[in-house]
Amino acid sequence: MNKIGTVCATGGPAEPAACSVTLGTEHFTEANALVREALERADTVEIREAFAQRYLGCGMPSGKTLLIHGVPGNDMACYMDGGAIEVFGNAQDQIGNTMNGGSIVVHGRCGDAAGYGMRGGTIFVRDGCGWRVGIHMKQFEGRCPIIVIGGDAGSFLGEYMAGGIIVLLGKPGSYLATGMHGGVIYMKHELACADVPRGLVQEPIDEADEAVVGRLLIEYNEHFSHDLGGSVDASATGFFCLRPASSRPYASMYAN
Amino acid sequence: MLDCLLPRYKVLRDSEACVECGVCERSCANGVHHADEKNGRLSADHAKCVNCQRCVVMCPTLALAVTAWPQVGNGSNNWTLGVMQDIAKQAQTGAVLLSSMGNPQHYPIYWDHLLLNASQVTNPSIDPLREPMETRVFLGSRPDKLVVNEREHAVVTRMPPQLKLDIPVMFSAMSFGSISLNAQKSLAMAAVELGTYFNTGEGGLRKDLERYGDHAIVQVASGRFGVDMHYLNAGSMIEIKIGQGAKPGIGGHLPGEKINEEVSQTRMIPQGTDAISPAPHHDIYSIEDLRQLVFSLKEATRYTVPVAVKIAAVHNVAAIASGIARAGADVIVLDGFRGGTGAAPARIRDNVGIPIELALAAVDRRLRDEGIRSKVSLVAGGSIRSSADVVRAVALGADAVYSATAALVALGCHQCQDCASGRCNWGIATQRPDLVRRLNPEIGAERVVNLMRAWNREIEEMMGGMGINAIDSLRGNRLMLRAVGLNDKELEILGVRYAGS
Numbered sequence: 001m002n003k004i005g006t007v008c009a010t011g012g013p014a015e016p017a018a019c020s021v022t023l024g025t026e027h028f029t030e031a032n033a034l035v036r037e038a039l040e041r042a043d044t045v046e047i048r049e050a051f052a053q054r055y056l057g058c059g060m061p062s063g064k065t066l067l068i069h070g071v072p073g074n075d076m077a078c079y080m081d082g083g084a085i086e087v088f089g090n091a092q093d094q095i096g097n098t099m100n101g102g103s104i105v106v107h108g109r110c111g112d113a114a115g116y117g118m119r120g121g122t123i124f125v126r127d128g129c130g131w132r133v134g135i136h137m138k139q140f141e142g143r144c145p146i147i148v149i150g151g152d153a154g155s156f157l158g159e160y161m162a163g164g165i166i167v168l169l170g171k172p173g174s175y176l177a178t179g180m181h182g183g184v185i186y187m188k189h190e191l192a193c194a195d196v197p198r199g200l201v202q203e204p205i206d207e208a209d210e211a212v213v214g215r216l217l218i219e220y221n222e223h224f225s226h227d228l229g230g231s232v233d234a235s236a237t238g239f240f241c242l243r244p245a246s247s248r249p250y251a252s253m254y255a256n
Numbered sequence: 257m258l259d260c261l262l263p264r265y266k267v268l269r270d271s272e273a274c275v276e277c278g279v280c281e282r283s284c285a286n287g288v289h290h291a292d293e294k295n296g297r298l299s300a301d302h303a304k305c306v307n308c309q310r311c312v313v314m315c316p317t318l319a320l321a322v323t324a325w326p327q328v329g330n331g332s333n334n335w336t337l338g339v340m341q342d343i344a345k346q347a348q349t350g351a352v353l354l355s356s357m358g359n360p361q362h363y364p365i366y367w368d369h370l371l372l373n374a375s376q377v378t379n380p381s382i383d384p385l386r387e388p389m390e391t392r393v394f395l396g397s398r399p400d401k402l403v404v405n406e407r408e409h410a411v412v413t414r415m416p417p418q419l420k421l422d423i424p425v426m427f428s429a430m431s432f433g434s435i436s437l438n439a440q441k442s443l444a445m446a447a448v449e450l451g452t453y454f455n456t457g458e459g460g461l462r463k464d465l466e467r468y469g470d471h472a473i474v475q476v477a478s479g480r481f482g483v484d485m486h487y488l489n490a491g492s493m494i495e496i497k498i499g500q501g502a503k504p505g506i507g508g509h510l511p512g513e514k515i516n517e518e519v520s521q522t523r524m525i526p527q528g529t530d531a532i533s534p535a536p537h538h539d540i541y542s543i544e545d546l547r548q549l550v551f552s553l554k555e556a557t558r559y560t561v562p563v564a565v566k567i568a569a570v571h572n573v574a575a576i577a578s579g580i581a582r583a584g585a586d587v588i589v590l591d592g593f594r595g596g597t598g599a600a601p602a603r604i605r606d607n608v609g610i611p612i613e614l615a616l617a618a619v620d621r622r623l624r625d626e627g628i629r630s631k632v633s634l635v636a637g638g639s640i641r642s643s644a645d646v647v648r649a650v651a652l653g654a655d656a657v658y659s660a661t662a663a664l665v666a667l668g669c670h671q672c673q674d675c676a677s678g679r680c681n682w683g684i685a686t687q688r689p690d691l692v693r694r695l696n697p698e699i700g701a702e703r704v705v706n707l708m709r710a711w712n713r714e715i716e717e718m719m720g721g722m723g724i725n726a727i728d729s730l731r732g733n734r735l736m737l738r739a740v741g742l743n744d745k746e747l748e749i750l751g752v753r754y755a756g757s
Binding site: 028029032054055058059061074075078079081093094097098100113116117119132135136138139140141156159160162163179181182247248249250251252253254255 | 345346348349351352353354478479480483484485488509511512520521524525526528529530532534538539548551552555556601676
């Protein structure tokens with residue numbers, strides 16, 4: 001194991017081009033302090049030997065990039081505000097919690113509740129994801145959060161979803177999009193009629209949708225075709241979309 | 257279909273005093289008063305009246321009064337008129353009944369069974385008009401020990417972030433959306449003036465209230481409305497809302513019709529869609545998970561502000577509070593079942609939760625027994641009606657209290673319990689611009705400041721009477737309380753002795 005600490009290579013007269021931080025088994029408070037310090041010195045920081053330290057990239061602003069080797073812990077990129085994170089391996093639970101903007105690329109799978117309350121930015125996951133991914137996603141004015149999952153999703157994908165886009169190349173789990181009242185889920189595989197959740201409408205995608213999904217699949221290939229030894233079909237033909245029938249699913253439930 | 261509903265109230269108009277000026281008609285957003293098309297005489301549509309008393313107060317000749325609908329029930333204590341009216345409403349609509357404000361049912365109010373002590377002869381009382389009295393409170397975690405460099409007169413121990421309150425009362429969470437901008441602004445300005453804090457609720461912090469950030473507590477709830485780095489770092493404390501006393505186990509739900517452009521921008525959600533903030537945080541299933549959220553917020557603010565966790569007072573509250581303290585929270589907020597709300601299912605409001613007095617005493621004792629009381633501060637809310645309630649709460653173990661309803665009453669609220677309709681005639685629980693304009697934030701702030709200054713003076717007087725000159729010496733000091741009309745079990749839970757013993 002390398003020594004814990006920071007190494008910065010000088011990239012030019014002004015700023016070091018990149019810093020490398022080795023975390024080892026450092027506690028998350030010290031680990032994050034090291035990473036933040038490195039980010040002050042360089043715009044791109046490479047993290048080595050991450051051992052499940054939580055909150056890496058917490059609140060990271062735009063213009064900053066983390067390249068993470070090892071396994072980042074829960075709540076990676078929480079409240080992230082425009083930064084970019086690439087994980088060369090799997091990610092744990094709740095990446096992109098309440099993320100405002102930026103991008104996450106995971107060369108592997110991610111755990112539960114990724115993108116909780118996310119309202120901007122993109123999350124690309126090469127493989128599958130855990131439960132409750134995309135829960136409470138919401139879009140607002142120009143911001144539209146996007147999650148692309150290359151494999152299967154756990155149960156409750158898109159629960160309470162109020163906005164944004166989820167693209168699912170694998171199969172969803174049970175209780176898909178319960179309480180969804182905004183946004184759209186694009187699926188490669190059609191749901192059997194009986195499996196379409198109540199209050200949601202499944203339709204084949206139209207040309208406008210195809211353009212949206214196509215662009216995201218091209219980006220998916222840019223990130224992962226090397227890992228996968230080939231590209232996925234980026235034409236988006238044959239995809240289906242799932243949208244809520246109403247933005248106010250509970251409007252008639254209450255009386256004064 | 258015949259709806260079988262009777263009006264709740266009857267508007268009485270003294271026709272001799274009435275000058276037909278029409279103020280009542282213009283002041284009622286519910287459309288109760290209207291002039292007869294033929295003869296121009298004013299009459300009332302009683303069924304629309306919610307008893308907010310705006311017209312009664314506004315009538316220049318005091319010609320109006322609102323009374324209960326005179327229909328009697330059948331005399332049964334069981335099948336009361338109210339119970340039957342609720343059934344009729346549900347038979348008509350098939351809907352969950354909504355209501356607002358706090359639990360109005362006949363449960364014991366323990367505050368009213370607790371009497372305060374005063375010194376006679378042996379321990380002299382203190383005259384607060386002539387001697388210094390300390391009502392300042394610091395909220396937050398405390399270090400295990402304090403190392404002081406006496407030569408330098410400096411504290412060596414690194415202190416965790418704390419909140420400084422000049423009075424032991426803060427304004428509880430009420431979101432922009434549930435209350436109007438002018439109501440929130442009134443509380444923000446009052447908080448600045450009083451040296452205390454207002455709470456944004458879970459609806460985000462409006463741009464033009466950011467200048468009150470030094471006196472703002474920003475709330476994070478399951479829907480994460482308006483939560484970003486800017487918001488988290490705009491306030492002086494972050495409060496994680498797990499539950500609310502008025503509706504334990506029920507989340508927030510702001511209906512789409514209240515989400516206009518401004519509310520949408522502050523909450524960062526689209527206009528017109530329901531803002532759903534369910535009771536469960538789906539990232540929290542354990543104390544360990546809560547710890548994860550607490551520390552994510554501390555990381556996001558670089559450990560510069562305390563993090564509070566607010567829960568509703570429920571059955572196992574003491575064990576839950578112990579877990580919260582161990583999850584790294586700096587402040588635990590307990591909200592009792594009489595706490596108010598902008599909207600809650602009536603059955604939840606009226607039947608779920610436990611009284612704050614019992615919850616507070618139980619939590620304080622549990623944390624002391626476990627030796628972790630000083631690691632956290634305790635804040636009690638859920639119907640603090642007067643300075644005497646504040647003193648009782650502190651004596652039962654609270655560091656400070658949260659008050660919302662009393663502050664709203666100072667702004668004009670008459671407790672009609674119709675907040676959910678969005679037609680608040682006092683400009684408080686509404687987003688209608690014509691109604692919001694009725695509340696002038698400067699005047700509102702002044703009234704709230706007056707109220708709290710009066711309370712603080714009363715607190716000083718009561719403490720002085722006990723011979724206590726600093727509120728720290730009152731905290732958890734149950735010897736200053738004696739009970740009347742309570743049974744042994746209640747005394748045991750409260751940790752209070754019976755009057756005369």
